[in-house]
Amino acid sequence: MIGIKADLIDLDLPEVYYSIQDYESSTARWCPGCGDHAILTAVQKLCREEQLPPEKTVFVSGIGCSSRFPHYMKTYGFHGLHGRAFPVAEGVKFRRPDLDVFVITGDGDCCSIGAGHWVHALRYNMKMVALLFDNSIYGLTKKQTSPTSPLGTSSNTHPRGSVLPPMNPIQTTLGFTNVSFVAQTADWQPAHMYETIKKAHQHPGFAFVRILQRCPIWMKDGFCADVGNRDMLALLDHEDGIEVTDEVRNSFPTIIKHDPADINNARFYAELEDQVAIGLFYQDKNAPRYDLYGTSNLDMTNDERLAGLNAHLDRFAI
């Protein structure tokens, strides 16, 4: 890391240039081989590439292995309550359009205890990036069934195998009113993952990304086993979709042409029979945004506030 990008070497050099180190905080304490490490690397790279000022960047999380994420970023962070990252993140953004907000959540955090807030976060469509670290298990609390655990998963709460079919977070999000960005990627596809998070960050609204995440401790037979299996993933490809190099594209035996404007096909590809599709399922850049409502009268001066207050007091005068 030399700290300077080649194309920046001209007379307009910005005053500060942030390198990867500027986004690194304490050493991550996830298990060796945990997919979360790769996601952290991708996000730090995004921060550097986009030169996000650390003081204007806020990572909000819930509780879980994945939700430790903000501690490992040298930005502002909010490691809050299990399942409640979305309301906090919405509050942060509501009257602070200058802040760049990311939500980090796990499959238990988002799809179980936080499901109510998840529905509404999609509908509010406030500009922020939400990354669902989906290892299809409760990691931190040691292997309980999660809503996304595959049918038959043997866990500490269902030792004889889970009895319900898993929730499909992509299908679920695609069913919510006012959803505006739904993508899927996998932690073991670093190039694709990076481009997906980047696309999410550019989206003018609420960008939901489900990241298939390996947990070698509790789910050895899950995604960890899939890594070597090239046929497991199908690539959604489109000029409006996630940008991939030919090299990456050619590594996928199955490539599906899918226009992210087409929500019906998106729903179809969300539930392929034997494969999992990664890429951009759906994007609508014009969906109404609650954060724009939130900031509509932000520029009011104290004089205007005082005059307004006095006018309201007049209504109660006798």
Place this chain on the structure above:
Amino acid sequence: MDAVIGNGTEQDIMLEPVVLDEAIIEIVSDSGEGAQKCGQSLGAISARMGNGVWTVEIIPAEIQPPARSRAGASGIRVRIGSEKITNMGDHAQLVVALNEQVLYGRLEQKAYKPGTYLLIENKWANDPLEEIRTAYTEDVAKFREMGAAVYEIPMEEECLKVVRDARKGKNMWVLGMLCYIYDRDMNEARSQIRKIFKKKAEKIVTDNIGLLESGYNWARANMDLHFSIPSMATDEEMVVMNGNEAIALGAMAAGFDVCSMYPITPATSVSHGLAEMMESAGGKVHQAEDEIAAIGFAIGCSYAGKTALTVTSGPGIALKTEFIGLAVMAEIPLVIVDVQRGGPSTGLPTKVEQGDLLSVLYGAAGDAPKVIIAPSTIEECFQFVILARKLAESFRTPVFVLTDANLATGVQPFPRPKVSKDWFAPSIDQTPWTEGLSPYAWDPQTGLSKRPIPGQKGGMFTVTGLAHDEDSHVAYDPSINQRAAEARSRKLAALQQSLKPPKVFGAEEGDLLLVGWGSTRGAIEEAVKKARADGLSVSSLHLHFLSPMEPDLKKIMQRFQKVVTVELNYSDTVGRPLITYENRRYAQLATVLRAQTLIDIDCYSNVYGQPMSPIRIYNMVKRMFAQYQQQLKEQQS
């Protein structure tokens, strides 16, 4: 003295008004008949005349109850006095009822006593439906039997002489009638009508003034009731509102940027007020998907440097509890207004209770010290929200403002606050953070520390609800947790240092001290005044800070033989089946005070869902003194 009602053609009976210190008047009707507007107007006219006023709405349980139903009573109580009025008082002196059925609910609530004047619309006597005619005749007879002084009044008939549809406008005719009975200033009354119908066509204004004058003249010609309530005219600019409106205006005056809420009775109307005020005068109301999200959102705003409050009632507090713990742990300033209602569970949604003190104080997991304050008047509802914001920021903590359904709906005039920009929250500090300063650099004396706000260069840190050290790093060493808990607790002691001991109402020492908090103050002090006039040695103390408590409480209490809290929450009564001095469960403030002072404090409390009335307290005091004398006698013999 059931009056024979004249037909208005006789000579006016010019009575000299009987001078009263105060009067309690109720107007009850089916909902939608304008009783509340009538009462509010009577209150506003009286306040402009310089009288003390308290009004409170009588709200039916359903949105659209059937007409002429007993549970459907909708209306208003207006208490007018020569001096400041602080509560809704005891029995009504006079009631105007637009039908006889709606009186039953109020009779059950013991709002009236023998001798109360009941002024009832008499058109039901000639109703086309026989069952209505019978009900009317029988019930009116029953009211007379019960000792009420019933007046059957041709309201509809008289209104029809002025307008074509009496349903609209009968309330203004009643207002006119009451203006005569209580000797109100008719010029003020006319200008009140102009104010109400400001946005309406001139014809509507003149029709309503016509009704007002017709009511007045009819009463003058036909009624033998005529009172006056002297007042001290004041030049001071006044405002009149209920407690929830006062909280909303207080939030505006404090410069709150966000009110994040989820609807719940009786708190919701705070946000109704704020929704429009914030749009036009700064800030935003966020209606969240539930109470958990509402407080989480407010915490997010506050963490990002924007002042936020959340407004709720008991069931909402239960849901918010986990986030309250986080705000304590992470030291995030936040104001939580709890407009208390009857509990537990959904309880009595529209009725008053002071039932949340203990859950707010101790509800969260672990030790979660926070500030709790309780306004006792409408004006204090306004002031305490401003105070709460300052405390939240200075002490980096959640602050609870506990009000209740009684304050929420009680309407009282008070001097117009001279609002100033200095009261607004300061703008967000976005200057670079002091290098090397930790986000929780707890001062060893006070526990206080300064917080970095997103946007401040060099201040980056991660808030966490996990036990953490000064740098907000997750604490793996348990001694850090002990130290951090001490710092958070120390803040309350630091705040207490800046508080003054509360003032005793009545003598500084004596036989009996009543201790109250929140909305009961007016009733308690009125009862104390009355008992003192009887020569009883009783005083009262009203607490505004419940956490930390005001200093010197023990010293003050030790100057009295007996201390009794007066509260609107449940406590066991010794002598009831199985209840003894040992297993008795005390009222909430009593529980806390007993633990803190080790004084054997007694309590008087109930959960009828009614505001504490002066007469109940007065009777309790009388009983206590009688018991005490009895004991003395027994000891002597």
